[in-house]
Amino acid sequence: MKSDRHRKARPPLDRGGLERLALHYAGRYATTRAKLTAYLVRKLRERGWTEEREPPLDSLVERFTELGYVDDQAFASARAASLQRRGYGGRRIDQALKAAGIDEEDSAPIRAAAEDGAWAAALRFAERKRIGPYAAEPLDRPARERAFAAMVRAGHQMDTIRRVLDAAPGEIPNPDNM
Numbered sequence: 627m628k629s630d631r632h633r634k635a636r637p638p639l640d641r642g643g644l645e646r647l648a649l650h651y652a653g654r655y656a657t658t659r660a661k662l663t664a665y666l667v668r669k670l671r672e673r674g675w676t677e678e679r680e681p682p683l684d685s686l687v688e689r690f691t692e693l694g695y696v697d698d699q700a701f702a703s704a705r706a707a708s709l710q711r712r713g714y715g716g717r718r719i720d721q722a723l724k725a726a727g728i729d730e731e732d733s734a735p736i737r738a739a740a741e742d743g744a745w746a747a748a749l750r751f752a753e754r755k756r757i758g759p760y761a762a763e764p765l766d767r768p769a770r771e772r773a774f775a776a777m778v779r780a781g782h783q784m785d786t787i788r789r790v791l792d793a794a795p796g797e798i799p800n801p802d803n804m
Contacts, residue, residue, distance in 0.1 A: 638674035641682065648686055652695040656704060659687050659696055660727020698732045706736045713751025716740040718781025745801040748786045751777060759793040 639647070644666060651657065651665050666683055675681050690696045705726065706719045719740045723733045740747075752758040757765065757773040765773060770791060777787040793799045 636673050638676045639670060639681070640676045644670070644681055645686060648690060649695070652690055656701050657696055658698045658701050658727045659691060662690065662696055663687050664727075698728050699736075701726065702728045702733050702736045706740055710740060710743050710747045711750070713747050713749075713754050713780065715747055715751075715777075715781030715783065715786070716744055717783075718779075721781070744783065744786060748777070748782050748790050749798065751780050751782070752790050758790040759795060759798045761795045763795060765791070 637643075647669055648662060648666055652662060655661075657665075663683055666681070666686070670681055687696065691698075702723050705722055709719050709722060716737060720733070720737060723736065728736075749759075753760045755773065755776060756762070757776075773791055774787055777790065778784075782790075789799055
């Protein structure tokens with residue numbers, strides 16, 4: 627691997643270069659308006675800007691959004707579905723969407739769907755971790771505390787956690803009895 631001293635310096639960006647970078651990034655990665663803007667700001671900081679006027683970041687990101695290259699709602703939906711399949715709860719999903727720069731308007735329907743699937747996600751998490759109804763034997767106090775803490779970090783509600791961890795091994799609780 628070459629050291630930084632031997633790497634050829636990249637030329638400063640102009641409007642066309644900035645657009646090519648944005649297009650490459652949006653084409654390669656599922657992204658949001660906020661993430662694309664942060665990427666372009668980083669590239670401008672690394673390489674500089676050649677033109678007199680300020681870089682047209684907002685208009686470029688807005689144009690990519692209008693063209694459908696960047697879709698915050700689709701990104702939020704895919705990210706939430708992925709996290710829910712892995713067993714994460716609503717609070718963790720909400721944190722991930724905020725970190726990705728998804729605004730409240732785009733994330734509201736996703737949060738509602740996460741609440742609807744909270745019980746199934748909690749059971750998936752318990753199955754992955756082999757706790758609650760998926761444990762081989764009842765958990766002792768220290769193991770139960772670790773399992774409880776893991777489910778809290780995964781973003782599940784306290785009452786859901788208690789119901790999952792109170793279940794006897796092999797007896798999957800019914801969500802209708804909540």
